[in-house]
Amino acid sequence: MSKTRVHNLFVSADGYAAGEYVTLTEPIGKAAALFSRFDGRVIHGIQGADAPVTVDRALFALWGQGIGAEIMGRRKFGPQEGPWPDDGWQGWWGEEPPFLTPTFVLTHHPREAISFENGTSFSFIDASPHEALAMAQDAAGGLDVRLGGGPSSVREFLEADLVDFLHLAIVPVVLGAGVRFWDQLEGLHDRFEVETVSTASGLTHQLFNRRPRD
Amino acid sequence: MSKTRVHNLFVSADGYAAGEYVTLTEPIGKAAALFSRFDGRVIHGIQGADAPVTVDRALFALWGQGIGAEIMGRRKFGPQEGPWPDDGWQGWWGEEPPFLTPTFVLTHHPREAISFENGTSFSFIDASPHEALAMAQDAAGGLDVRLGGGPSSVREFLEADLVDFLHLAIVPVVLGAGVRFWDQLEGLHDRFEVETVSTASGLTHQLFNRRPRD
Numbered sequence: 001m002s003k004t005r006v007h008n009l010f011v012s013a014d015g016y017a018a019g020e021y022v023t024l025t026e027p028i029g030k031a032a033a034l035f036s037r038f039d040g041r042v043i044h045g046i047q048g049a050d051a052p053v054t055v056d057r058a059l060f061a062l063w064g065q066g067i068g069a070e071i072m073g074r075r076k077f078g079p080q081e082g083p084w085p086d087d088g089w090q091g092w093w094g095e096e097p098p099f100l101t102p103t104f105v106l107t108h109h110p111r112e113a114i115s116f117e118n119g120t121s122f123s124f125i126d127a128s129p130h131e132a133l134a135m136a137q138d139a140a141g142g143l144d145v146r147l148g149g150g151p152s153s154v155r156e157f158l159e160a161d162l163v164d165f166l167h168l169a170i171v172p173v174v175l176g177a178g179v180r181f182w183d184q185l186e187g188l189h190d191r192f193e194v195e196t197v198s199t200a201s202g203l204t205h206q207l208f209n210r211r212p213r214d
Numbered sequence: 215m216s217k218t219r220v221h222n223l224f225v226s227a228d229g230y231a232a233g234e235y236v237t238l239t240e241p242i243g244k245a246a247a248l249f250s251r252f253d254g255r256v257i258h259g260i261q262g263a264d265a266p267v268t269v270d271r272a273l274f275a276l277w278g279q280g281i282g283a284e285i286m287g288r289r290k291f292g293p294q295e296g297p298w299p300d301d302g303w304q305g306w307w308g309e310e311p312p313f314l315t316p317t318f319v320l321t322h323h324p325r326e327a328i329s330f331e332n333g334t335s336f337s338f339i340d341a342s343p344h345e346a347l348a349m350a351q352d353a354a355g356g357l358d359v360r361l362g363g364g365p366s367s368v369r370e371f372l373e374a375d376l377v378d379f380l381h382l383a384i385v386p387v388v389l390g391a392g393v394r395f396w397d398q399l400e401g402l403h404d405r406f407e408v409e410t411v412s413t414a415s416g417l418t419h420q421l422f423n424r425r426p427r428d
Contacts, residue, residue, distance in 0.1 A: 001264060048280075053219070053421055165267050199409070
């Protein structure tokens with residue numbers, strides 16, 4: 001049974017999970033402090049880093065395990081709004097996007113798909129969460145679907161009750177501004193079993209597993 | 215730089231890490247309580263289990279990441295002592311041993327190697343820890359070497375200061391008998407950075423990372 005999973009979603013003490021705006025030169029806006037403890041080298045496994053094996057890294061390394069497709073919001077691909085400029089720009093991720101699977105970018109402005117040699121492809125779809133998930137599951141070939149963020153798209157999928165697993169990392173920083181994560185999620189804890197551990201880095205990891213649906 | 219890693223080594227509150235003896239029908243002797251919280255389905259990644267994603271499972275899933283060879287003590291292969299009987303028995307692991315890499319079995323009684331279709335092979339070597347590690351590193355092709363236990367062989371490699379990473383899971387059970395883990399390891403903590411977390415299952419995970427050698 002294919003699960004829909006969210007990994008490595010960082011939330012500040014005051015509930016922000018991304019910068020207020022993003023630009024071509026500031027992909028994460030003013031929210032860099034959110035990612036200061038993140039080691040992206042281990043998303044495909046701890047062999048990626050010549051660094052100590054920590055609980056943080058063990059949890060970050062879940063990201064790629066058993067994933068066959070990703071769904072992401074448009075701002076995770078690039079900062080543009082409205083119709084796409086015809087400038088050949090292929091997203092923030094360069095020539096080696098780390099996704100390695102089909103990736104579906106949610107946008108009201110479809111455009112032609114882009115493929116990379118490492119297995120990553122970006123398809124641009126104007127779709128509801130249910131529709132997007134059906135497409136991603138189809139592409140995942142029985143593996144799980146990762147919901148890649150940003151926080152607004154994760155929140156939409158949570159509101160639609162389409163998420164089976166959610167890994168939050170609460171970062172002890174106070175941003176004061178940004179994209180709020182917890183809005184419209186009242187009672188979320190009723191639907192999930194939540195496990196919490198704190199680690200030596202100061203992160204608090206919360207693992208939300210959806211309770212069995214009736 | 216190839217690391218030598220130990221994963222998922224369970225130790226009772228009173229310091230035992232295996233049963234006192236093992237037989238063909240009791241591969242873990244009287245120590246079953248040690249493994250009661252272990253989910254072997256996730257050693258190659260959490261996709262192996264239709265089960266909640268927990269911190270325990272994230273840590274168990276480190277087992278296979280970036281590993282190119284394993285070294286194990288003889289009792290992890292089988293209960294025999296002395297010269298091998300000529301009975302065609304191929305170890306406790308059946309037709310699909312989970313190792314998927316070259317595996318070196320430490321024994322004073324070498325015998326012919328055994329290979330399986332899934333990539334696992336068992337080579338039987340009469341070697342010191344240093345010699346065994348050199349052979350395993352050679353076979354690992356630049357990946358890490360897992361030191362697979364049992365506890366006596368892990369202790370030998372720790373005494374020889376050949377271990378870079380050690381993941382212990384302390385289980386809140388009192389066995390009263392078995393193979394003692396902590397003997398001859400006085401001052402071990404001086405050589406390692408240790409991170410400790412406790413999880414909802416009652417396990418306490420300790421991650422030992424070797425401090426940089428001078």
